[in-house]
Amino acid sequence: MKTEANIPYKFYLEESELPTAWYNVRADMKNKPAPLLNPGTLKPMTAKELDGVFCDELVQQELDDTTAYIPIPDEIREYYRMYRPSPLCRAYRLEEALGTPAKIYYKFEGNNTSGSHKLNSAIAQAYYAKKQGLKGVTTETGAGQWGTALSMACSYFGLDCKVYMVKVSYEQKPFRREVMRTYGASVTPSPSMTTNVGRKILAEHPDTTGSLGCAISEAVEVATSTPGYRYVLGSVLNQVLLHQSVIGLETKTALDKLGVKPDIIIGCAGGGSNLGGLISPFMGEKLRGEADYRFIAVEPASCPSFTRGKFVYDFCDTGMVCPLAKMYTLGSGFIPSPNHAGGLRYHGMSSILSQLYHDGLMEATSVEQTSVFEAAEQFARIEGILPAPESSHAIRVAIDEALKRKETGEAKTIVFGLTGTGYFDMVAYEKFHDGKMTDCIPTDADLQKGFDGIPHFPGNE
Numbered sequence: 503m504k505t506e507a508n509i510p511y512k513f514y515l516e517e518s519e520l521p522t523a524w525y526n527v528r529a530d531m532k533n534k535p536a537p538l539l540n541p542g543t544l545k546p547m548t549a550k551e552l553d554g555v556f557c558d559e560l561v562q563q564e565l566d567d568t569t570a571y572i573p574i575p576d577e578i579r580e581y582y583r584m585y586r587p588s589p590l591c592r593a594y595r596l597e598e599a600l601g602t603p604a605k606i607y608y609k610f611e612g613n614n615t616s617g618s619h620k621l622n623s624a625i626a627q628a629y630y631a632k633k634q635g636l637k638g639v640t641t642e643t644g645a646g647q648w649g650t651a652l653s654m655a656c657s658y659f660g661l662d663c664k665v666y667m668v669k670v671s672y673e674q675k676p677f678r679r680e681v682m683r684t685y686g687a688s689v690t691p692s693p694s695m696t697t698n699v700g701r702k703i704l705a706e707h708p709d710t711t712g713s714l715g716c717a718i719s720e721a722v723e724v725a726t727s728t729p730g731y732r733y734v735l736g737s738v739l740n741q742v743l744l745h746q747s748v749i750g751l752e753t754k755t756a757l758d759k760l761g762v763k764p765d766i767i768i769g770c771a772g773g774g775s776n777l778g779g780l781i782s783p784f785m786g787e788k789l790r791g792e793a794d795y796r797f798i799a800v801e802p803a804s805c806p807s808f809t810r811g812k813f814v815y816d817f818c819d820t821g822m823v824c825p826l827a828k829m830y831t832l833g834s835g836f837i838p839s840p841n842h843a844g845g846l847r848y849h850g851m852s853s854i855l856s857q858l859y860h861d862g863l864m865e866a867t868s869v870e871q872t873s874v875f876e877a878a879e880q881f882a883r884i885e886g887i888l889p890a891p892e893s894s895h896a897i898r899v900a901i902d903e904a905l906k907r908k909e910t911g912e913a914k915t916i917v918f919g920l921t922g923t924g925y926f927d928m929v930a931y932e933k934f935h936d937g938k939m940t941d942c943i944p945t946d947a948d949l950q951k952g953f954d955g956i957p958h959f960p961g962n963e
């Protein structure tokens with residue numbers, strides 16, 4: 503294996519080099535992400551209105567479009583030290599196997615028990631809830647990574663944790679469910695009979711396998727109707743992208759120390775948190791005119807918010823109890839085909855990333871799930887890490903970009919986010935191995951059904 507003398511396979515920063523402040527990319531955006539709207543009045547949500555749903559300090563972070571650096575409290579940095587800094591890996595073996603002149607790096611976030619980057623925000627949100635003297639938090643989880651991360655964070659700070667888990671995942675992914683319970687969380691399949699919104703959805707669609715949007719509605723209802731509880735969300739929100747900037751800050755510090763400047767930065771996009779976190783410091787440079795990079799968001803062809811969605815105000819949840827967010831969306835009623843196994847199934851996208859994409863500062867592409875699992879397997883065999891299906895969307899495009907350089911002979915530097923491990927996704931891998939995985943691309947008519955649920959009001963077309 504050919505390696506460069508100054509660049510190891512895995513590059514670790516020292517614990518003392520952990521970022522001391524998160525970077526808020528909104529501060530450098532000329533066009534700020536549109537504010538959340540109250541669905542009743544269509545006016546921007548005030549801090550007071552958001553206080554009933556989120557913890558006070560998280561509301562401040564959510565609304566702060568101007569402070570570039572927000573200090574990371576010591577208690578959170580102490581927890582970060584238990585599993586960070588995460589390694590920046592040089593995919594020497596993958597480069598060799600592909601025969602590409604491209605240099606490929608990945609930032610690996612799967613080295614903690616929850617198995618993904620989600621812990622970076624879970625620990626922050628749990629900390630602020632504890633600091634405010636709350637009893638507990640509620641949330642939703644799809645495949646279970648966010649619920650797992652949050653249950654770890656809550657057990658660390660001694661908070662109660664109530665998780666509404668998308669029913670199909672609750673049934674098909676018992677292992678994550680049991681990890682959550684191991685950390686002390688209570689886990690309820692959604693939709694459930696424990697909430698008004700759950701009962702209503704079940705009355706209308708008794709056979710539904712659930713969706714993230716529906717689980718969000720239930721978790722919000724419980725948080726706002728139970729004293730001492732607030733709701734927390736694992737992606738999409740501005741505050742979550744802020745916390746996840748720790749990924750990009752570490753990546754940037756490591757690359758700077760190695761004297762490497764990336765050309766292309768790639769991340770998978772569900773709600774946008776890992777991608778937003780990874781690219782933030784680099785995007786900041788681009789926005790300030792200090793450097794230029796290509797950023798590529800990768801989403802599943804079966805849930806194509808960026809590439810086929812509309813940039814409008816929409817509900818964040820199926821039950822339509824949450825504020826409206828301006829984002830690329832497929833409509834809050836959109837549910838990807840039950841065939842879809844690769845995660846990243848949320849109907850909307852971070853408002854920050856939506857604005858950046860809308861302004862042409864970032865690209866997006868969609869990939870089909872069989873090609874994602876091909877890339878996952880190839881990566882596992884060559885680089886040794888068993889990737890999460892979500893992460894494998896980024897792997898797919900990183901490999902494709904590297905193969906393109908083979909034709910052009912350009913030694914471009916590619917960095918991608920390897921957000922997590924896939925140990926608990928073996929049912930999906932099994933489907934792939936047994937040849938039972940098909941690609942499920944929604945037709946325009948399928949998408950139209952989702953778009954029909956987008957609220958109509960002047961200016962929202």
Ligand SMILES: *Cc1c(COP(=O)(O)O)cnc(C)c1O
Binds near residue numbers: 921
């Ligand atoms: C949740 C998750 C994602 C997608 O969420 P984003 O908010 O878009 O980052 C990606 N990879 C893994 C491993 C996840 O658990």
